[in-house]
Amino acid sequence: MRIDLHAHSTASDGTDSPEALIEAAVTAGLDVVALTDHDTTAGWEAAAAALPAGLTLVPGAELSSRWYGAESAIEMHLLAYLFDPGHEPLVAELVRMRRSREERAESMVALLNADGIDVTVPEVRAYAAGGTVGRPHLARALVRRGLVATVDEAFAPEWLGRRYRLAKADIDAFAAIRLVNEAGGAAVLAHPRASSRGRILPDAAIAGLSAAGLWGIEADHMNHTEADRAHVRSLARDLGLRVTGASDYHGTNKTVGLGAFTTDPAVYEDLVSTATGAAPVTGA
Template sequence: MSEVAPVFRSPIDLHTHSSASDGTETPYNVVRSASEAGLGTLALTDHDSTAGWPSASEAARDHELTLIPGMELSTRLDHVSVHLLSYLFDPVNPALLAETETIREARLARAHAIVDRIAADYDLTWDDVLAETQPGATVGRPHIADALVKKGLAPTRSDAFQGILHWRAGYFQPHYAPTPLRGVELVVAAGGVPVLAHPGTGPRERVIPERRLAELVDAGLFGLEIEHRQNSPEGKERLYELAAKFGLAITGSSDYHGAGKPNRLGENTTSPEVLSELIDRATGWSPVYGAVTRSL
């Protein structure tokens, strides 16, 4: 038998989170869960962090699954949060590393401010929130939600976001994030491949303006995450139109958070052809192939 180049396998899920950000499973266990769910390829995309890459890579080798190391980068457009899935970039690129550190510090300060506001009306402390995080995790609103659940102030994480953590409740606090254009530029400069995460959550008119999308395409945007449970039917329709107009790749993903969200691994997937193009475009990092394909 002669060894040939490793290949990834389907099904392919390109958006998941671990306890390195706001998921409930360790990076290793996210990969193990993906293997048990029958996935062949998985991207780990924790918020503004690559801390889970080493453990997830070990799990990919142990469980014969292909890992696409990635990150979900926080950006902001006209006061609206825009998330940028970023794949196979250099994790020690100085500019990108500095920006993610700034974002994480801003997230931490924002979380403190939110908890202080909530504590004025409810029995919640900063220690309660820290108890719901793992060492080194990017602290965020999901951890506050988990603390609210633990304290009996909300039935589930989702209920916490629809209640106390909803912006209408008065406790919301924004945090610093670069513009989507700056985010795309940083990821591309680090050899990575950027994709807009679930950009169609509202009606057609709330999808990113065409002129802004054109700027991102010119800067190196690779695709749009269209098959995602949070995208509305009207939003998806508009996104498919934009993808066709600008020649953008279409991805589908679960946005798995373990027990933190109802999203299930592999509920939406990406085609092998799109992933192959994504890998070919990346220059910053390589997939972790958990198994080597052999031919006779």
């Protein structure tokens, strides 16, 4: 089985609609694909309806989280799988974070405008296609104006990586894990060694998250070196965490393809047997 447990659609910052994502999963030869849009479940229904025979969808989300250490906080992402989408406390947090993303996008547009860059809020929302607004949508506006050549270039420090970047709302990491578990899901720490995204969590912090109910950790990822992957696997063994792998596919917003990294079938079976909030959906 080929299993990719981390992919995005236009419900957040991917460029493929949920239906097109399913088509791409078929083309990539996947048996299982997880839809993990940022802070939303909006794409679940459309993706499930588009499933062909032989392909299974794992409903999920990627939660914006933050670990608060003794001296400073570190941003992190938590992959939540097979949770109850009607669990009210978790739904309320997802709504709060999406609203924060909208407000952040408006403020970032204002910063760009103050420097003479004529990006507009309606344009950015149009790129989001009704989904969760994120920096990639602002990046596409910069590409359209020829200010940068690619979405990746737009994330450089002089653009959306630092100069025009503003903080967004997050869920405290321990609260996020608790909410996912209460909703019957399983929580996996996404790309924990991706230093290109910012500061990484120390191993001691990950141990604390494990003790609080973290289910797994993503080792095989495009932003991890071979040494990173080996380190994560060793840490997972020490902490009793499951190890996952995935592409973190975003369509044309990133160069990585679906199925570039995959999860062991035994880990997937463990995930399905652990989570109780929702079930995988298989095409008829």
